[in-house]
Amino acid sequence: MKHFIAVLVCALIGAASIHAETAEETAIKTGQQRISQGHKKCQANPATAVNEKELHEYLEHGGTPPANLGPHELCISKSAGWQNEDGSVNKDVIESRLSAVFTDAEQRKTITDKCLAAQATPEATARQLFRCYRDHVHPIGGHDHTEEHEHHH
Numbered sequence: 001m002k003h004f005i006a007v008l009v010c011a012l013i014g015a016a017s018i019h020a021e022t023a024e025e026t027a028i029k030t031g032q033q034r035i036s037q038g039h040k041k042c043q044a045n046p047a048t049a050v051n052e053k054e055l056h057e058y059l060e061h062g063g064t065p066p067a068n069l070g071p072h073e074l075c076i077s078k079s080a081g082w083q084n085e086d087g088s089v090n091k092d093v094i095e096s097r098l099s100a101v102f103t104d105a106e107q108r109k110t111i112t113d114k115c116l117a118a119q120a121t122p123e124a125t126a127r128q129l130f131r132c133y134r135d136h137v138h139p140i141g142g143h144d145h146t147e148e149h150e151h152h153h
Contacts, residue, residue: 027100028137031080035133038079039072048075070123077126087122089129101137111136 042048054066066072077083081093095112102108115132119125 024101027097031097031101031133031137034080035076038076041079042072042075045075048072070121070127073126073130074123077129082129083122083126087125089116089118089125091116094129 043050043052048068048071050066050068050072054064055069055072057063058065058069074083074087078085078087081090084090091112094116095108098108098111102111111132115128115136117128119128
């Protein structure tokens with residue numbers, strides 16, 4: 001009977017960890033979809049559109065950012081709910097979404113302390129948010145460029 005209980009406990013722990021991974025993956029995928037949808041929306045507006053080829057090269061290899069990248073990133077950041085219409089950081093939304101990805105409160109605090117500070121301009125704030133997304137969240141979700149040119153920073 002002890003052996004059966006030990007196996008059952010291990011199975012339940014395994015199932016719980018699988019569930020946690022699934023929830024994390026779902027949260028990351030939802031975030032990537034928000035960015036992709038924002039990218040499409042912002043590409044439709046000439047004031048916030050960027051050259052797709054230049055954007056892809058920049059995201060893949062670095063170097064010179066495409067013209068209009070600042071307004072484009074700000075547009076996506078607002079669309080994703082990361083920034084408010086006035087360009088300020090929407091801390092409540094970001095902290096809520098981070099908690100869906102990172103269960104460790106100390107890790108979340110480290111990320112928010114580093115990433116949620118307002119920069120000199122709303123565009124610079126958007127740039128910082130995307131840099132943090134790429135550094136902290138995107139590596140967890142993996143690399144998933146698609147034919148639709150999803151916008152990953």
